Amino acid sequence: MNKTAFVSGATSGIGQATARRFAKEGMKLVICGRRLERLQALEEELSKLTEVHSLNFDVRNKKSVENSIASLPEEFSNIDILINNAGNAHGLDPMQEGDISDWDAMIDINVKGLLYVSKALLPSLIRNKGQIINIGSTAAKEVYPNGGVYCASKHAVDALTIGLRIDLNKEGVRVGAVHPGMVETEFSEVRFKGDRDKASKVYQGFRPLQADDLADILYFVCSRPYHVNIADLVVLSIDQASSTIVNKNLN
Numbered sequence: 001m002n003k004t005a006f007v008s009g010a011t012s013g014i015g016q017a018t019a020r021r022f023a024k025e026g027m028k029l030v031i032c033g034r035r036l037e038r039l040q041a042l043e044e045e046l047s048k049l050t051e052v053h054s055l056n057f058d059v060r061n062k063k064s065v066e067n068s069i070a071s072l073p074e075e076f077s078n079i080d081i082l083i084n085n086a087g088n089a090h091g092l093d094p095m096q097e098g099d100i101s102d103w104d105a106m107i108d109i110n111v112k113g114l115l116y117v118s119k120a121l122l123p124s125l126i127r128n129k130g131q132i133i134n135i136g137s138t139a140a141k142e143v144y145p146n147g148g149v150y151c152a153s154k155h156a157v158d159a160l161t162i163g164l165r166i167d168l169n170k171e172g173v174r175v176g177a178v179h180p181g182m183v184e185t186e187f188s189e190v191r192f193k194g195d196r197d198k199a200s201k202v203y204q205g206f207r208p209l210q211a212d213d214l215a216d217i218l219y220f221v222c223s224r225p226y227h228v229n230i231a232d233l234v235v236l237s238i239d240q241a242s243s244t245i246v247n248k249n250l251n
Contacts (some may be wrong), residue, residue: 004079006121015083018085018211028116028121030053030055030079051075051239069121078128079101082132090106090150090191093146097148102149111153125173130173130174132176134223135180137181141228142242154179206240209237
């Protein structure tokens, strides 16, 4: 596919798998992330398949986002596809016991970070009649115990996706969201602040989605004919019925 894709949060999980899938399909890539060593290693890996440029920034930092995107060399500045993947969950506590710094992190990354990146790339996306795909969550569609603020941030992603689609309708930009259920990535390790034992138990007893599953889906969404816009897609493992109902065989 002769297009340039911009993937945020590319140093792990869904973002990393998506960058790899897109590279195999011949897309030119701009990959972004906070962890420089991982970013450099991924750039080196994918450069064997396609043209790659990396940007090291934190989506929470508005100036860093703006300056990094403005610094793109001309051959990488013409973005056709934006995958807004950078996101996080911090903590799993009832609101009365919640850590405000956790709330700030989720809102700053999941909501404001998505806005900062989108805003900086909209001129190119409009010029190219491009495509925006936001990575949401089943948490965008329901609220579960002890996850109120995370769910609120993903509800915001859902609303922003709809808002972007409406506002960009006359510009010919396709806008949609993919909302995964439980995906076995570093997500739970981040949520539980490095407690790997606690994180691993989240995925025990059933077969969760894998990052590669989402990468396949994202490529499918991007590769539809221009007149086809997959606006809203919820993806679950066969064992998951909702955010809180999972068929686990723990015996």
